[in-house]
Amino acid sequence: MDERQLKYFLVTSEMGSVTSAADKLDIAQPSLSQMLLRLEEELGTKLFMRTSRGVVMTETGQVFREHALKILSDMRRVRDEIRLEDTFERCEVTVGLPSSLATLIGSRLVSEFQRVAPGAKLTLVEAMSGHIREWLTRGELDVGALYSAQDCCHLSLQQIAVEELFLVGESGAFGDVDDDGLAIDSIDILELNRFPLILPTAHHGLRRLVDQKIKRLEGKINVRFEIDSLTLIKSLVRDGHGYSMLAHAAISEELKRGQMSAARIVKPIFRRGVFVARNPLQVVTRASVKMAEAITNVSWKLIQEGEWLATRVKPPASEPFIQEIEPARL
Template sequence: MDLRQLKYFVQIAESGNFSRAAEVLRIAQPSLSQQMKNLEEELGVELLMRHARGVTPSQLGQQFYDHARRILEEVDRVKDQVRSKSLNPSGRVSVGLPTSACRGLGLPLISAMAEHQPNIALHVVEAMTGYLDDFLQAGRLDVALLYDHKAFEHVAWTEMMVEELMLFVAPDHPLAARGSVSFRDMFAWPIVLPGAPNVMRTVIEQFAARNDVEPVAMACDSLPTIARLVRSGRALGVMPHFAFMDEMARGEMVAVSILDPTPSWRLSVVVSQRSMNPRGSEAVAKVMANVIAEMVETGTWRAKLKAEKARATVK
């Protein structure tokens, strides 16, 4: 017995005629008759009483009809619920944001999720990108925004954009008036970077190795502390423009371009394929991609979008 046979039986009982039921079901009448014969043989009872005007359910057939209707109705309800959840994802989704991006992206992302996906409970985790990558692999995150992330199994990613790194100095620092400095010359001043194996330090060290530069820099994994060091003039910080927008707006820091070469990194929206809520994770990733694209297009976030990734590209 299968759902198709239940559907056929219910239609025959309601039509009272094999030929009318066959028309509704768009099936050949001999095939429909054979399906009902197989069903009756399997159950060992006569479900339909044949007569000159058509067919009517037997006493047992009427009981079977009532059960079959309830089963088919329940199947339809389940289908509707699944379709509804696919169109309107719900549940908890954990999303990881790098420390350098969380302050600027956190509020717009939460606001956009409240507007477009109100049924999803968002759990935002802020950490250095190396930790976020590990959290994603360990199944502690569903979605993350990562810089130059490692290519592991069980994740899908959409590369969103390329972001240049800049040197941040106190307003009274000599470089503040110059507006730019060469990659080699910036190490003449004390530099603070996140500690290894942070992606920021890896990027700077790779650029240094290619350009025969010794990248001497103190290590600090706290963005607020890095900000305090830069504001005090004790060190210069390397970060994307987006990381210290508030400090620059208050006149506490100045962003200086790094030239010859200009270090940069790629940002990707990464989705775990092990998520317990794949629909919700995909929805969050898509909203995040759109929020980032809008911020870049309006100039709030200084970066270069991948041309084909501008809007709602996360699958």
């Protein structure tokens, strides 16, 4: 199967007649008929029903038409990407960031992307991780950052960090704190049922991770409110309506200002992975590659500077696409 066959198939489906399609394509009608027959043999199915008035697509032919249109569109995009050489003027990328990560790296990420892909159009969407996973699956995002790899086997994932989850409460909720604003005393994971929690619904990765971990340990949690808004969860915690389980990325500014407090969860420590994700069915563009690099590099820089309490994860040597950031530009 090649590009020419796909084009010939699409013209035939549009014209509804092999003869008319052959005239439009300026080829002999028998040659077009043979090409269509070979295509059907290769696919092992009938694409057209022959009638006295011409041809009509079968149900499988209609399905194949949608795939053919996408394949040809992707091939055009690939050619356009290659022909652009070093300019990003006509490039665009849509990226999704979880709310906690957007709060931490959003501004630096935009600056870094402008540096490495000058002129490219950027659309940045902030949402909870579950929504980003769905949008990646539907092909509505070029790149996304996700927490944990649950239910993501259909996506291309590259882990960039591991971060710890903390029990979060109002200011002073856990007593004395260390230099990072974290409570001196930690909380045993099986003691979490003592704290009324404010968590996202089971639709989101954080909640599923919490539920699965607690279930494996045969523990219990006390969920007072289910809220799919990071901003509202943090507001309710600050006002003393309950506790939550959040990563340092989500609360770093509040800890600095003394507006919230956090305690480590231990026995075991509660951790999750941070991933850059793509849909393998989407065309990889130069702008999307630069965005993936920028997310990784900005994240690593913040970890190195101590602004994000996480551990960076380097890719295998076979994937050396990460570049160093110029600190002066951050």
